[in-house]
Amino acid sequence: MTARGGDAIRLRGLTKAYDGRGPVLGPIDLDVRRGEFVSLLGPSGCGKSTALRIIAGVSAPTSGEVAVAGHPAAERTGRAIGFVFQEPTLMPWASARDNVRLPLTLAGEARHDADRRADAALARVGLGEFAGAFPRELSGGMKMRVSLARALVTEPDVLLLDEPFAALDEITRFRLNDDLLALWRGLGKTVVFVTHSVFESVYLSQRVVVMTARPGRIHADIRIDAVERDANFRTSAEYAAWCRRASLALAEASEAVAVT
Amino acid sequence: MSEAPIRGRILRAALPVAVLLVGIAAWQLVVSVNGIPSYVLPGPALVAATLIEDWPLLWSSLLTTLSTTFQGFVAAAIGGVALALLFSRSKWLELALLPYAIILQVTPVIAIAPLLLIYLPQQTAVVACAWIVAFFPVLSNTMLGLNSVDRNLAGLFALYRASRWQTLRYLRLPAALPYMLGGLRIAGGLSLIGAVVAEIAAGSAGSGSGLAYRIAESGYRLNIPRMFAALLLLSVAGVVIYMALALASHLLLRRWHESALRKES
Numbered sequence: 001m002t003a004r005g006g007d008a009i010r011l012r013g014l015t016k017a018y019d020g021r022g023p024v025l026g027p028i029d030l031d032v033r034r035g036e037f038v039s040l041l042g043p044s045g046c047g048k049s050t051a052l053r054i055i056a057g058v059s060a061p062t063s064g065e066v067a068v069a070g071h072p073a074a075e076r077t078g079r080a081i082g083f084v085f086q087e088p089t090l091m092p093w094a095s096a097r098d099n100v101r102l103p104l105t106l107a108g109e110a111r112h113d114a115d116r117r118a119d120a121a122l123a124r125v126g127l128g129e130f131a132g133a134f135p136r137e138l139s140g141g142m143k144m145r146v147s148l149a150r151a152l153v154t155e156p157d158v159l160l161l162d163e164p165f166a167a168l169d170e171i172t173r174f175r176l177n178d179d180l181l182a183l184w185r186g187l188g189k190t191v192v193f194v195t196h197s198v199f200e201s202v203y204l205s206q207r208v209v210v211m212t213a214r215p216g217r218i219h220a221d222i223r224i225d226a227v228e229r230d231a232n233f234r235t236s237a238e239y240a241a242w243c244r245r246a247s248l249a250l251a252e253a254s255e256a257v258a259v260t
Numbered sequence: 261m262s263e264a265p266i267r268g269r270i271l272r273a274a275l276p277v278a279v280l281l282v283g284i285a286a287w288q289l290v291v292s293v294n295g296i297p298s299y300v301l302p303g304p305a306l307v308a309a310t311l312i313e314d315w316p317l318l319w320s321s322l323l324t325t326l327s328t329t330f331q332g333f334v335a336a337a338i339g340g341v342a343l344a345l346l347f348s349r350s351k352w353l354e355l356a357l358l359p360y361a362i363i364l365q366v367t368p369v370i371a372i373a374p375l376l377l378i379y380l381p382q383q384t385a386v387v388a389c390a391w392i393v394a395f396f397p398v399l400s401n402t403m404l405g406l407n408s409v410d411r412n413l414a415g416l417f418a419l420y421r422a423s424r425w426q427t428l429r430y431l432r433l434p435a436a437l438p439y440m441l442g443g444l445r446i447a448g449g450l451s452l453i454g455a456v457v458a459e460i461a462a463g464s465a466g467s468g469s470g471l472a473y474r475i476a477e478s479g480y481r482l483n484i485p486r487m488f489a490a491l492l493l494l495s496v497a498g499v500v501i502y503m504a505l506a507l508a509s510h511l512l513l514r515r516w517h518e519s520a521l522r523k524e525s
């Protein structure tokens with residue numbers, strides 16, 4: 001495992017405005033340490049997806065600085081970051097294996113090696129048997145897993161997840177939550193997880209960063225010091241207490257703007 | 261599989277055939293009962309007999325027309341897709357050229373054909389007509405398809421630093437394929453129409469040997485049964501072209517595209 005410590009993500013004075021309209025985001029300052037699991041929690045439309053896209057380098061900030069592992073977006077290679085979108089975002093014309101292999105294909109990796117790694121990534125998310133299946137033959141939860149496998153296949157240091165499980169039923173979501181935690185523990189990646197579920201953010205993360213409504217700013221940064229994350233944790237009193245804190249912070253954050 | 265769906269499928273196939281048989285019978289009846297002379301309206305039996313009798317002539321004419329259609333179709337497919345790719349690369353090129361593609365499309369080909377026949381060798385002119393009618397649906401559908409890429413997938417390709425060429429090959433072309441095939445399906449029938457129009461225009465100007473020319477020629481000679489026989493062949497050719505392209509499209513898309521998926525219930 002890579003040594004923990006040091007900043008994996010560093011945001012300074014980050015803002016975003018789409019032309020013509022007012023700012024939708026920031027200014028935001030945020031440091032995420034290597035190997036940390038951080039949730040961004042905020043009301044709908046507060047700019048969570050925008051922030052994630054900017055961190056990924058897919059969208060440019062209006063002002064401010066972004067560095068991932070010390071590098072600004074322009075200096076990064078395509079493999080530094082894994083991204084999971086709100087929807088599975090799979091190519092419908094390609095099998096699960098071909099979808100997962102895409103980042104490797106784009107990086108020019110030989111077909112044979114790439115296939116092997118894609119299969120390994122699929123096996124890691126429990127879909128080893130479905131490598132040849134097309135997206136339409138998979139359930140919503142399975143598609144999300146394929147998407148996760150694709151994000152993992154380049155072995156990125158940083159995983160960005162944009163409400164990946166929001167569209168799934170509760171049972172599937174709980175299971176994928178646990179799978180994600182197991183992956184995170186096993187692989188030691190830095191994870192930024194966007195959600196608007198208080199419960200999910202508390203269950204998963206070491207830090208819950210609560211954002212205000214548009215324009216999204218950081219309202220609170222709550223540390224969750226739980227060691228065990230399992231069914232017991234979900235029913236424990238400390239879990240309920242953290243959820244309460246996060247809920248209150250979220251309510252304040254929403255109100256903070258409603259007043260102005 | 262249960263019995264009902266099979267019976268339904270047989271019925272669905274049998275229905276148009278039954279209509280056809282009834283129509284032919286009625287046609288023959290009208291001609292026989294009223295004693296209509298064959299130079300006014302030949303009966304189906306006579307048309308069939310003519311088809312067999314004139315087969316060598318009609319068959320070679322059919323081949324001529326099909327060859328023109330095929331050349332026009334291939335030119336339209338290549339030209340339409342290539343132009344769409346060029347336009348997707350350069351907005352300026354699109355702004356500069358698209359209006360002319362549209363003008364070419366909205367001007368009736370029957371009005372262009374005589375001019376082309378003056379300036380081009382006959383065979384080239386005929387193929388050019390087929391091309392003019394057929395290329396626009398390929399162009400516009402492919403353009404639509406190339407621009408119908410899922411925004412998040414495009415973001416994903418940007419994240420992985422895909423080159424323009426990679427994005428085209430792995431994302432935009434596959435995403436455009438269903439649209440492109442839709443355009444080609446229309447283009448097949450249209451290039452037959454273009455070929456026929458040009459042959460008729462050329463026929464009145466002189467030589468020619470395609471099916472449409474045979475129709476025009478038989479018209480002058482009042483050989484009405486042969487007109488019907490040639491017309492019949494043309495329709496069959498059109499139907500076969502359409503079905504062949506529909507089948508090709510189905511085979512290419514059946515693994516993934518909604519349009520090609522079998523209904524589940």
Ligand SMILES: Nc1ncnc2c1ncn2[C@@H]1O[C@H](COP(=O)(O)OP(=O)(O)OP(=O)(O)O)[C@@H](O)[C@H]1O
Nearest residue numbers: 018024042043044045046047048049050051196214
């Ligand atoms: N391409 C765009 N052009 C203009 N405005 C945009 C664009 N994308 C997002 N916005 C605006 O930016 C704001 C933040 O959007 P964003 O998608 O980041 O919100 P979000 O926090 O992810 O919301 P949700 O939880 O609903 O996904 C919204 O108010 C939206 O209207």
Ligand SMILES: [Mg+2]
Nearest residue numbers: 048049086162
């Ligand atoms: Mg969002």
